Amino acid sequence: MTTIVFSIPDAAASLAGGLLIGASASLLLLGSGRIAGISGIFGNALSTGRDRVRVVFLLALLATPWLWRLVQPLELGGALATPQWGALIGAGLLVGVGTQLGNGCTSGHGVCGLANFSLRSLVAVLTFMGVAMLVVALGFGVTSA
């Protein structure tokens, strides 16, 4: 039985955060000529032919929790504080392999690809979202709940 858990402030913060992410993708596209797909940018940074512009984007992204803390406290990752380590590592491996094979993640396909009306990205998004929903519906997770 589905119940909906949501509030107006939650919706506003989600929408505002989403607009910032879209503004980021716009700026990276029209300012730097790059696609804001995090799996692609991370993969590029780990490769030998790394691109300075993408590395700068990545470093700025990594700085954000620390800059946020200059203004207010921020504690992240609490939901995964006591994971089943094997499952957590397996999930990380799957995200790494899957995003490379499928050429994108939630940002590359889900934001940039859909904003570019790419059918390829729509197929990818429906696939990873559908599979992830199935995994959750079947009760699988990396924390012993």
Place this chain on the structure above:
Amino acid sequence: MSKQVIAAAAAGLLFGFGLILSGMTDPAKVRAFLDITGQWNPALAFVMGGAILAALPAFAWARRRRTTLAGAPLSLPDRTLIDARLVGGAALFGVGWGLSGLCPGPALVVGSSGSLPVLVFVAAMALGLLLSRRFLAPRASTLA
């Protein structure tokens, strides 16, 4: 510093602040979006919807002009191939995302913030990424 580098730095900051503000850095909230048969929290749909909406004009410009605002060349992904590699990769990613509630962007931000489990997840993700690049690289014929 070039304009491209400055724009990339600003974009990285906007992206991270957007993730933190929207709560997408909380794996439990992401899994609550995926939990359509239980306690469903639609927040992620608002985040993705807002992001797509804000990015539409930029992509419309990019499709028409094929240059950045400063006139530098811009390459839009123009692949249209829908194959087993795309669907299989997306499915594997979906399993990892569903299990953990982490996709690459939030994982990097939360890992950077100092969460040990998420740093371990990021290390595994990096390993998976390098392994697939090393051993599962597309053959030349499949590059459209």
